[in-house]
Amino acid sequence: MKNKLTAVAFIFLLVITASSFIKLPYYVMKPGDAHELAPIVKVTGGNKAEGTLMLTTIKMGEATPISYAIAHWLDYEEIVPIDNVRSPHETDQEYNIRQKYLMDNSQQQAIQVAFDAAGKPYKYIYEGVYVLSVFPGMPAEGIIQAGDRITVVDGKNIESSKQFTDYVQAKQPGDEITIQFVRDGEEKKKKIALKSFSNNRNKAGIGISLTDQKRLISTPEVQLKTESIGGPSAGLMFSLEIYNQLTEQDITKGRKIAGTGTIDSDGKVGRIGGIEQKVVAADRAGAEIFFAPNDEITPELKRNNPDIEPNYNEAVKMAKEIGTDMKIIPVKTFNDALDYLLAS
Numbered sequence: 582m583k584n585k586l587t588a589v590a591f592i593f594l595l596v597i598t599a600s601s602f603i604k605l606p607y608y609v610m611k612p613g614d615a616h617e618l619a620p621i622v623k624v625t626g627g628n629k630a631e632g633t634l635m636l637t638t639i640k641m642g643e644a645t646p647i648s649y650a651i652a653h654w655l656d657y658e659e660i661v662p663i664d665n666v667r668s669p670h671e672t673d674q675e676y677n678i679r680q681k682y683l684m685d686n687s688q689q690q691a692i693q694v695a696f697d698a699a700g701k702p703y704k705y706i707y708e709g710v711y712v713l714s715v716f717p718g719m720p721a722e723g724i725i726q727a728g729d730r731i732t733v734v735d736g737k738n739i740e741s742s743k744q745f746t747d748y749v750q751a752k753q754p755g756d757e758i759t760i761q762f763v764r765d766g767e768e769k770k771k772k773i774a775l776k777s778f779s780n781n782r783n784k785a786g787i788g789i790s791l792t793d794q795k796r797l798i799s800t801p802e803v804q805l806k807t808e809s810i811g812g813p814s815a816g817l818m819f820s821l822e823i824y825n826q827l828t829e830q831d832i833t834k835g836r837k838i839a840g841t842g843t844i845d846s847d848g849k850v851g852r853i854g855g856i857e858q859k860v861v862a863a864d865r866a867g868a869e870i871f872f873a874p875n876d877e878i879t880p881e882l883k884r885n886n887p888d889i890e891p892n893y894n895e896a897v898k899m900a901k902e903i904g905t906d907m908k909i910i911p912v913k914t915f916n917d918a919l920d921y922l923l924a925s
Contacts, residue, residue: 605644608666609652610659612858613638615839615866616810618822625801627826632833634822635866636815637841637859641666643673657861661854668714668790675714675727680811682711682792687812687843688805689797691819694848694915696799698820699827703799708732709763710742711794719788720773726764730794733761742793749775754785801827814853816844817872820915821922832922839863840872840910840918842892848915852876856892857899864905871896872918875911 615635642648644660652658667676689705696703709732715721725731732739735758739745749758754777761770775785803823807815818840825832841859843851852874853859863871873896882889893911900909912918 603645605646605649606663607644607649608641608661608663609644609648610639610641610661610855610858611652611655612657612861612865613640615862615868618818621806622819622822622826623804623806624823624826625803627801628829628831630825630831630833631835632831633837634818634825634833635837635839635863635868636810636818637839637862638810639855639858639862641855657858659855659858670717671714672727677811678727679713681728682713682794683813684807684811684815687814687816688807688819689795690844690846691816692797692799692803692823693846694820694844695823695827697848698824698915698919701800701827703797705795705797707740708794708796710739710745710791712762713790713792716788716790719786720776721787721789724771724773725760725762725787725789729762729764731760731762731791735759742791745791749786750784752785756785758787813843813851814841814855817842817850817874817912817915817918820844820848821918824919830923832919834922836870837866837868838870838872838922839866839868839907840870840912842872842874842912844915850874850876850912850914850917852892856895860896860899860905860907860909861903864900864903864907868907870908870910870922871900872910872912872921873897875913 615637618634618636619630644652649660652660671679693703709730712725712727712729712731714727715725731745734745734748752758752775754775756775757772758775759770759772761768773787775787778784778786805819821832841853841856843853845851856873860871874892876891878889878891893909896909900907910921
């Protein structure tokens with residue numbers, strides 16, 4: 582009997598262990614942390630604040646049978662289909678690289694918005710075409726990788742991703758191009774034969790998704806230490822922290838302020854995922870104020886997802902559910918958040 586029980590226990594342990602390595606087509610999203618921005622954002626000669634500005638994060642990982650089951654029972658955990666997180670054909674590595682790019686781009690836009698508001702100088706330097714992903718079965722596969730930066734094609738310096746796309750698409754399937762690119766600081770040069778796309782036989786390409794990579798240079802210099810954080814959702818809070826360090830007036834006024842939202846170069850605050858989990862994270866950190874994007878729900882979004890609501894509405898519902906005294910403040914722009922902090 583003892584041997585049978587031992588065998589059953591061993592098999593059960595084996596099944597549990599194996600289940601922890603099986604990946605399901607879902608992600609599990611749960612509350613992360615609220616990170617103080619002052620240690621992360623450093624403006625040369627910047628001013629210190631009495632209060633605290635915080636970015637909020639979520640913890641998200643690919644679901645296993647165990648984590649999927651647990652998420653059904655635990656509060657504030659959410660199961661998200663993988664197609665809602667990753668693009669078609671996107672690998673784990675490409676997803677992580679895309680998140681890093683989005684974070685880097687978000688930082689630069691946050692600097693621009695804060696410097697515009699504070700009347701400080703900056704400029705952009707174009708660095709080339711940034712590769713976000715490589716399509717399976719296309720010529721770039723095995724030659725180009727996500728994260729590479731293409732700088733030259735057929736001896737011509739690239740000045741925009743549109744220029745690169747127009748140049749390549751003017752050629753025919755089977756034509757060769759020579760590209761120069763940078764990977765991990767090392768310059769490389771390769772020839773690639775173009776191929777027609779399966780959904781458009783008359784259109785030739787190498788099979789990459791791309792965007793522009795620019796580097797912002799500001800005076801004073803801004804440094805952001807965000808190695809462990811990905812995605813663009815901290816843009817609004819970055820811009821507020823940078824602005825607060827640039828100017829003499831302390832917009833925190835001794836308060837603990839959290840929030841979320843993307844930021845574009847015009848200061849518009851955009852929708853993010855995981856707003857409910859971020860409200861929980863901010864409350865746990867003792868935040869008094871939480872900025873939530875008051876995004877517009879377009880008819881197309883509503884058609885594809887009838888239950889969708891603005892981030893602000895979702896944040897208010899979660900705040901009521903957890904019984905927090907934290908004020909949820911709707912914002913559409915950087916100036917909305919700034920004006921609220923100055924007036925309150």
